Amino acid sequence: MSLTQSIDYAAISPPLVVVVTAVAVLLADLFVSAEVRRRLLAPLALAGTLGALGATAWLATGPARSTFCLAGGGCSYVADGFATYFQTIVLAALVVVLLLSYPLFDERERVPPGQVPAAEFLALMLMSVSGMLVVAAGRDLLTLLIGLEVVSLPAFVLVGLRRGDPRGVEAALKFFVFSVVSTALTIYGIALVYGTTGSIELHHIAHALSTRHAHSGAMSATAAAGVVLVLVGFGFKIAAVPFHFWAPDTYQGAPVPVAAFLSVASKAAGFAGLIVLLVVGFRPYADVWGPAVGVLAAVSMTVGNLVALRQRNVVRLLAWSTVAHAGYLLMPLAVASSQLREGVRATLAYLGIYAAMNLGAFGCAVLVRRLHPRLAIEDLRGLVTRAPLTAVAFGLFLTALAGLPPGVAGLFAKVVVFRAAVHGHVTWLAVVAAVNTVIGLAYYLRVAALMFVPADDAPVAPSSRTWSVSAGVAIAAAVTVVLSVYPQPLLHLASTAAQR
């Protein structure tokens, strides 16, 4: 192993740009006046994100680039189609989340429980995103693990950043404890896998496992235990049942934009790591993790949907719905190993559509919160007369999450994962998902219908401070509409990203 490595800075430019922006935001906070700060910091973070997005787009058009390579072959960081697909989703999600968060650090903000410190919030979010970008491109166990930790540590603080808000502190603590436990399990699993294979590089692991699997009994069992433990660790990250307990409380306690961030960007990063590990590293053990993933998927969607039925708070409802969607996202990964490529493609396509519609739904929750700070579902009654555009957008996102017109994008997403499951010979899982889709309809449509119950209220003029939130929701809505009308490009991108 050579001690000096040449680094391809182009390959790592997206996380690099994001980290530099985070530092710049912190420094700017020190040197400028409070008045300038408010107008400078958020646009600075947004510009950095857009820059990283541009770098990712540029990488996506070129050939795959690898860096941090070892002498023995194998690279720790690969910016291929898979990586850029996830990085694009994460960065695009960050753009929307930043727009949604803008009112949070406005000193004039009156909606309780008030504002958060802008520089810290923005820097932490950017740092967390840099971790996600690394996870998407990481190709060895340690890079993935470090990436995941970089995702999580700032996120704890983000959840509890609101001053004097006991719920936020509780949410952050819960999130922290669960996350630390899951990390411990993941590290233990990685140690077991490393112990049996002697490598942290995924292709080496796959090779070692395939020979090990055929021969030795005890070693094989140890490696299998390692695989399952890593799976458990990632189960926490993507909030799959039974590792989901942190999600509803954390989402509800955190500022709503942070919940949106966790439910889309953080989940995408979790899936990126999970897919790389399972499909590249642990592929020889597909007969071990395949059924396990199938069970996780079935339980996640069922529990998530059933509990969502009983929710009375908009954010909690969305939180449980994200648990259910983790199940739909896992479903195609449970297919027989010969069909795994189509499965990965389906998960990627679903994730792209899910990101748009879920961000939009949380964005609408931010808008609704300004009218109804409690965010009870009952408050939505007749929303269409008070805030027509918000109600129409929220209706679009909810029907998309349910998989019905006019949110046809959600229907396409569902069809993609169903088809993958049926082709991959896990028909039982497709049946479970079909039943779950019907349960999902019940609560999504109940909320959507409630908003459109005609009422005689007068429209409420939107406050001037919501323009950025509206812009964020509009972006999500535009993407959802485009994906509803013409999903072909996304499906194509997903399938090229899955060609590995």
Next chain:
Amino acid sequence: MDVTSSSNFPWVTVLALLPLIGTLGIMLTPRESHDTVKRVALGTSLVTLAGTVAMCLEYKTNGARFQFVQSYDWIKAFGVHYAVGVDGIALVLILMTAVLTPVIILASWHEAEDGKRGVRTFFALLLATEAIILGVFGSLDVFLFYVLFEAMLIPIYFLIGSYGGPRRSYAAVKFLLYSLAGGLLMLVAVIALFVVSAHRLKHGTFDYRALLAGDLHIGHGEQVALFLGFFIAFAIKAPLWPFHTWLPDAAAEAPTGVAVMLVGVLDKVGTFGFLRFCIPLFPWAARELAPYILGLCVTGILYGALLAIGQRDMKRLVAYSSVSHFGFIALGIFAFTTQGGSGATLYMVNHAFSTGALFLVVGFLASRRGSRMIDDFGGAAKVAPWLGAAVLVAGLSALSLPGLSTFVSEFLVLVGTFTVHRWFAVVAIFGIVLAAVYVLWMVQRTIHGPVREGIETFRDLGSREAWVIAPVLAVIVVLGIYPKPLLDAINPAVKHTFSTVRPHDPAPSVPVTLGGPR
């Protein structure tokens, strides 16, 4: 695909886009300029009508089965196409929609003027509804049809829920829930059809013509399940007894123009769906289940008519009479004879105008008296003779007086049914008798008899109202005397539709003299 197609002009796309452009135009006009909004709406609908007439003139009745076809890949991964085109059935229904929309807009001229809700939104929604319905009738891709079928709900829901009567909220939500339930079943069937086609035809497709040509040979059990998925959705939309309970509420609470749009135009999508999807795609299931469906139809004919007799609210009366009429339409369809099918298709058109006329005159009466209850009226014809005459002609067309359009279609349906299902036809005839009872009763109690208190100040028909009702009544009279052009377009399409379920008509046991196949 259709090299024999007479014209490649994309009529369907153009016709569906015209009202959408009008919608955009309305949204761009200033909020206060109500008159501009209305003129734009009326102008757009008239341009659409002109385009539709041009399309009909270009249509070749002996040409290809589907004409003016356009087909592009939309979502390759799912075999979804943007495929549009018309056969004779779709053609006459599009014409019907295009004729009625200007009437509806003119009839709704002063709707939504109470200042609470937007005039712009009202007319924009009406035009959007027209655009979607034209798209539904013109689509040749199952998925495209499904999306538009569901999309129809949205404008109508807001039209009823925001501009309707006192119980509008209840009626709109009930309408929405019924329709969504049906739509869900249809969605399952649509996806299942895709899976079946993927199984039988290598590549899954939603292209209607590919599905027809592919000769799917779907297994019997699957056929029944798929048939029911589509059938129940359409039966709710139509609505067929016992799926009709949303209709009286929705029609009674909707503003007059919207009620005409709903019952006259939009509900025809249900019966159109029977002809377009249920029968050609699942012939075995259609044949097996036909006797039960005919039973539902006959029950609906009698049930709707009996409940219409019992109504005191005129709008509800018209709504229940429509349940009865929809029974007739479905009866003609599921008899699987060319006469029955052609009669049913003609009935769809005639019903739109006759029920439309009834809703319109009821609207005129109600707007003068401030009540829809029959008991509040009496002797209106003495005060307002032209209004009385309009009520009378509309009523007579609803009871199928010979010489008026509904008679031709009802006769064809009954003859077409009689040749194959004698007893169903015989029982259905009682529906006509009951229709005479409820119509004449309403006419007698509202416009004849002594002039009641509150009626003596009635205005006669205003010029706008005359412009609204006169074209509708004219169509009723003209089609009663000369239905041949429509039947010429309808007959070949109906023969194609029934070609899988019953290739040849049974020899008629009753001589046919009127308007039958040449």
